[in-house]
Amino acid sequence: MNLTLKVWRQSGPSDKGRMVTYHVEDVSPDMSFLEMLDVLNERLILEGDDPVAFDHDCREGICGMCGMVINGVAHGEQRATTTCQLHMRHFEDGATITIEPWRAAPFPVVKDLVVDRSAFDRIIQAGGFVSVPAGSAPDAHSIPVRKEDADAAFDAATCIGCGACVAACPNGSASLFTAAKITHLSLLPQGQPERLSRAKAMVDQMDAEGFGGCTNTGECTAVCPKGIPLDAIAQMNSDYLKANSK
Amino acid sequence: MTATIERGSATAPVNSPKKAPARKRPGGFLGSSNGKKVVMAVTGAVMVLFLVAHMLGNLKIFFGRDSFNEYAHALRTLLEPIAPYRTLLTILEIVLVVSVVMHMWAAISLSRRASHARPVKYVAKKSQANGYATHIMRFGGVTILLFLIWHLLDLTFGVVNPEGVNSAPADRMISGFDASRWWVTLIYVVAVVMVGLHLRHGVWSAFQTLGWANRNRYRALRVTAAALSLVLVVGFLAPPLAITFGVIK
Numbered sequence: 001m002n003l004t005l006k007v008w009r010q011s012g013p014s015d016k017g018r019m020v021t022y023h024v025e026d027v028s029p030d031m032s033f034l035e036m037l038d039v040l041n042e043r044l045i046l047e048g049d050d051p052v053a054f055d056h057d058c059r060e061g062i063c064g065m066c067g068m069v070i071n072g073v074a075h076g077e078q079r080a081t082t083t084c085q086l087h088m089r090h091f092e093d094g095a096t097i098t099i100e101p102w103r104a105a106p107f108p109v110v111k112d113l114v115v116d117r118s119a120f121d122r123i124i125q126a127g128g129f130v131s132v133p134a135g136s137a138p139d140a141h142s143i144p145v146r147k148e149d150a151d152a153a154f155d156a157a158t159c160i161g162c163g164a165c166v167a168a169c170p171n172g173s174a175s176l177f178t179a180a181k182i183t184h185l186s187l188l189p190q191g192q193p194e195r196l197s198r199a200k201a202m203v204d205q206m207d208a209e210g211f212g213g214c215t216n217t218g219e220c221t222a223v224c225p226k227g228i229p230l231d232a233i234a235q236m237n238s239d240y241l242k243a244n245s246k
Numbered sequence: 247m248t249a250t251i252e253r254g255s256a257t258a259p260v261n262s263p264k265k266a267p268a269r270k271r272p273g274g275f276l277g278s279s280n281g282k283k284v285v286m287a288v289t290g291a292v293m294v295l296f297l298v299a300h301m302l303g304n305l306k307i308f309f310g311r312d313s314f315n316e317y318a319h320a321l322r323t324l325l326e327p328i329a330p331y332r333t334l335l336t337i338l339e340i341v342l343v344v345s346v347v348m349h350m351w352a353a354i355s356l357s358r359r360a361s362h363a364r365p366v367k368y369v370a371k372k373s374q375a376n377g378y379a380t381h382i383m384r385f386g387g388v389t390i391l392l393f394l395i396w397h398l399l400d401l402t403f404g405v406v407n408p409e410g411v412n413s414a415p416a417d418r419m420i421s422g423f424d425a426s427r428w429w430v431t432l433i434y435v436v437a438v439v440m441v442g443l444h445l446r447h448g449v450w451s452a453f454q455t456l457g458w459a460n461r462n463r464y465r466a467l468r469v470t471a472a473a474l475s476l477v478l479v480v481g482f483l484a485p486p487l488a489i490t491f492g493v494i495k
């Protein structure tokens with residue numbers, strides 16, 4: 001396959017940045033999107049150019065490091081797929097592909113397609129934990145959990161913190177991420193004691209980081225590689241409201 | 247011989263992790279984005295309830311001028327003689343003005359937050375969800391506001407109405423939508439359709455905001471929102487269209 005790429009290049013946080021066009025030849029349809037960028041980068045290095053910086057780690061869709069806006073869609077148009085798991089067979093030969101970093105004030109661009117997502121870490125630090133007496137691990141079934149709750153909590157816990165929800169949201173809101181982290185704990189018995197204070201602390205931190213508010217557009221769920229459902233946000237809203245009406 | 251290649255660092259430079267959130271936000275419930283959304287949802291609900299009552303009242307015009315005028319009169323004399331003339335109506339008006347103002351305050355404040363959160367726009371951006379009604383909420387809201395001002399000048403204060411202030415409500419309504427003033431009817435059609443689109447998203451969104459929605463209810467909520475919007479659009483447009491097309495004289 002031969003492709004034309006329009007890639008966001010920005011040498012550092014203070015650079016203004018611009019779109020740069022590259023042609024990539026001999027791309028195999030079996031390559032992943034990141035492997036295709038590797039091909040481009042190898043060539044750029046040989047030509048003495050600066051390779052395109054992008055984040056990645058596991059390349060198997062579980063770490064949440066990779067992520068770019070491909071043709072206007074976070075992680076590309078393939079649903080429920082991270083960029084590293086997106087394959088070139090979903091593109092047409094000769095296609096032009098635009099590649100941009102996540103765009104949000106709380107996610108400043110570090111270089112090219114790499115953004116700083118430590119705002120997410122601070123949201124987790126604000127309350128995304130359970131305080132339990134440490135000691136030897138308890139038996140798995142010492143606290144019974146309803147099957148439905150366990151399933152829903154697990155669904156929410158699959159969030160990999162990639163940030164695609166923020167990138168896709170027209171308001172730059174981190175509601176889906178924050179809601180996933182809040183609900184996965186608030187559905188389980190271990191999460192109950194801190195349930196309301198957690199919701200309050202995490203939502204307030206999300207605001208403090210400069211993310212926008214949710215207008216329930218649903219753009220986030222649509223691009224989320226883990227398909228975190230919108231009702232996580234309703235659950236977060238409910239907990240936040242309760243925390244504030246006490 | 248090995249060529250030395252001059253290039254920037256292949257990995258991203260690590261920047262200092264201290265950067266605590268720079269932006270300080272007014273604390274408290276009303277300072278939070280969730281709190282503002284609750285304000286929108288509650289004030290929106292008040293306005294929706296008002297719209298339903300208002301629409302039912304308007305339909306009285308189909309039972310004749312007298313029926314409509316009596317209804318308008320009753321609104322002012324309700325609770326009399328226990329309370330003075332226009333007590334209930336004045337209370338209602340205050341509640342509505344407060345609702346509109348608070349709804350707009352929250353809308354403006356959240357829109358500003360949203361634009362601060364995305365200072366650099368995408369070169370390419372493709373919507374993946376829901377579509378139209380969702381993305382014109384702010385534009386629709388402003389349209390509704392402009393219409394509201396016109397509407398009050400027209401039928402409440404009579405400033406831009408051919409019958410003037412000192413006329414019976416039914417006369418103002420029937421002259422106002424006379425076929426010769428077809429463009430007034432057109433403004434109403436556009437505005438009411440806008441209200442319909444606003445509520446198609448707004449009604450289910452309010453449930454989500456208040457935390458009353460979940461995956462088992464989404465379908466029902468969306469259907470309800472669409473049905474309510476449709477009823478309101480039809481109910482509000484029936485009188486003006488009937489007058490313009492001469493069904494009501």
Ligand code: HEM
Nearest residue numbers: 215286287290293294353383384387388391448451452455
């Ligand atoms: C005066 C001008 C108005 C403006 C500027 C405005 C603006 C907005 C905006 C920006 C939203 C948030 C959209 C979202 O969640 O995606 C909204 C929501 C809403 N609006 Fe309005 N609107 C106006 C008038 C009205 C009126 C007249 C009604 C009722 C008849 C109404 C009912 C609602 C409802 C029920 C919601 C949903 C609240 C929620 O999402 O929780 N709005 N409005």
Ligand code: SF4
Nearest residue numbers: 159160162163165224
């Ligand atoms: S909610 Fe989905 S899109 Fe958002 S950070 Fe988690 S996995 Fe990524």
Ligand code: FES
Nearest residue numbers: 059063064066084
């Ligand atoms: S590189 Fe780990 S999810 Fe893509």
